[in-house]
Amino acid sequence: QLQLVESGGGLVQPGGSLRLSCVLSGRTLDRYAIGWFRQVPGKEREAVACIGAADGDRMLRYKDSVKGRFTISRDNARNTAYLQMNSLNTEDTATYYCAIEDRSSCSLTRAYDYWGQGTQVTVSS
Numbered sequence: 001q002l003q004l005v006e007s008g009g010g011l012v013q014p015g016g017s018l019r020l021s022c023v024l025s026g027r028t029l030d031r032y033a034i035g036w037f038r039q040v041p042g043k044e045r046e047a048v049a050c051i052g053a054a055d056g057d058r059m060l061r062y063k064d065s066v067k068g069r070f071t072i073s074r075d076n077a078r079n080t081a082y083l084q085m086n087s088l089n090t091e092d093t094a095t096y097y098c099a100i101e102d103r104s105s106c107s108l109t110r111a112y113d114y115w116g117q118g119t120q121v122t123v124s125s
Contacts, residue, residue, distance in 0.1 A: 002026040002114055006098050009119030012088055016123070020083040022098030022116055030054035030076040033106035036083045038094035038121075045097070049083060050106035061108050065091070088123045095120050 008020040033052050039045040049062045049072040071084040081098055096119050099112035
């Protein structure tokens with residue numbers, strides 16, 4: 001059974017950093033494109049970053065507001081994806097989700113096939 005589990009969220013001060021992890025079980029990660037998303041209560045979920053599958057498009061894509069601050073990466077040997085978040089600000093506060101789709105390229109606008117349960121990130125002084 002396929003399962004995605006995020007971790008690494010927490011409370012951090014403005015300007016701080018966090019690294020989120022997303023572990024896939026039940027499948028091997030290398031064939032999937034990976035996306036990170038976030039959602040604030042009362043607002044639509046938004047895509048933050050994505051990375052293509054191992055054998056396809058490895059281009060990275062980012063939401064404009066996180067470019068230069070967030071870095072998405074993957075370690076297929078560990079079946080794990082990461083989102084390194086630096087220079088966090090209060091607007092980054094949200095529940096963060098990872099998701100995968102069975103495609104070689106990634107997109108910030110397409111629907112994804114499988115989702116994790118989310119991890120909370122709170123940026124506050």
